[in-house]
Amino acid sequence: MxxxxxxxxxxxxxxxxxxxxxxxxxxxxxxxxxxxxxxxxxxxxxxxxxxxxxxxxxxxxxxxxxxxxxxxxxxxxxxxxxxxxxxxxxxxxxxxxxxxxFLSGAVTLDPYINSIDALDASKIVWLDSFITNVDRTVRNTNMLLWHNEPWLIDHGASLMFHHSWHGWQKSAQSPFPYIKDHALLHQASMIPEAETQMLKTITPELIADIIAMIPGEWLTGQDSDISQDEARHVYRTFLTDRLKASPIFTKQAIDARNAII
Known part of the structure; x- marks a missing residue:
């Protein structure tokens, strides 16, 4: 990378x-x-x-x-x-x-006015299930429309486990019930296809490279007694375990979409 x-x-x-x-x-x-x-x-x-x-x-x-x-x-x-x-x-x-x-001139994407590609919508739904992002709802889409294309912003509410560090192993293997409130769920008609493509791209090696980019000073002084190396290990392991749990949270997303269609 x-x-x-x-x-x-x-x-x-x-x-x-x-x-x-x-x-x-x-x-x-x-x-x-x-x-x-x-x-x-x-x-x-x-x-x-x-x-x-x-x-x-x-x-x-x-x-x-x-x-x-x-x-x-x-x-x-x-x-x-x-x-x-x-x-x-x-x-x-x-x-x-x-x-x-800064995307000058961008406007907030309205998921009920702005239609986006079904596979892209499904990839975004899958991504947010994967990283446990609770903040992509109709009330706050965290998506912009720029040059008539959807752009993602603000993933700061993802990785819910790291606010306590307790039970992260269980969280990695869990479904993601908040996906029922996702802004693009009604447009995400290709979730199984999205899962297949995302799992080809998001590999343990990619995850390791991204975790290595985290500045050490951001990992220091967090409200826990774990070291920087331990914190990186937890982030890496959580996300690689989450990949293995894809059938669990993917099914949750499909079931949630079926309930509203």
Whole structure:
């Protein structure tokens, strides 16, 4: 896999208050604008780890994802920000954060107005079952329409197990009941075909490469006593075990779709 680019944030443009974790729009030293996921917000580095893993798996599977980059915020950044809440957030986010290329002019995808390819819809449903993403519902689709094509954003609510670290082995082998609320379930008429294609692409080797990309500092200081190496091992093992459990969560998705069609 290609390594993620590493850029420096140079200008804070504005907060994007529609996000639960208060992401921000900022400019980096390459001249491009990024939606920045800040490690000082919400679930902290865990949301950034889920964003990195979910986004890069989606990209490897051929789904449209804005480019993800590492963005560094230095200690002087944000001192002139007049909003104290945002200034505190930027201060708490010094160091390495995650950015997603800003898709200028994109609009929120409406799953009941915008039809997308049935196989793509099925792949997205399968992906979200695989990574246990609870946040792609009609209320909050986390999909954009850009140049008339669907783009995925925001996988920060994925990998639910890492918020407690307890019972992750059982979670890896479990169905995903939240798939019944998925925004694209009604369009996902090719889930078995999607499973076949996704399992060809998402391999243990791919998973290992993506887990290796997680910055060590994001794995330090999480609310557990496991080491960085242990954390990487858990992420790797969870996802490889989850691949083996594909028949379980795939059947759940098919049954959920049959219940609404």
């Amino acid at each position: 290609n390594e993620l680019r590493h850029q420096q944030v140079t200008r804070f443009i504005m907060p994007l208050r529609e996000g639960g974790s208060l992401p921000a729009l900022a400019e980096a030293d390459d001249g491009f604008k990024y939606v920045v996921k800040l490690r000082g917000a919400g679930h902290g580095a865990k949301a950034l780890i889920a964003e990195l893993i979910g986004g890069e798996i989606a990209r490897a599977a051929g789904l449209r994802m804005p480019e993800i980059v590492f963005l560094d915020i230095d200690e002087d950044f944000g001192r002139t920000e007049p909003d104290e809440e945002i200034q505190d957030l930027l201060k708490a986010s010094r160091g390495l954060n995650l950015g997603m290329h």
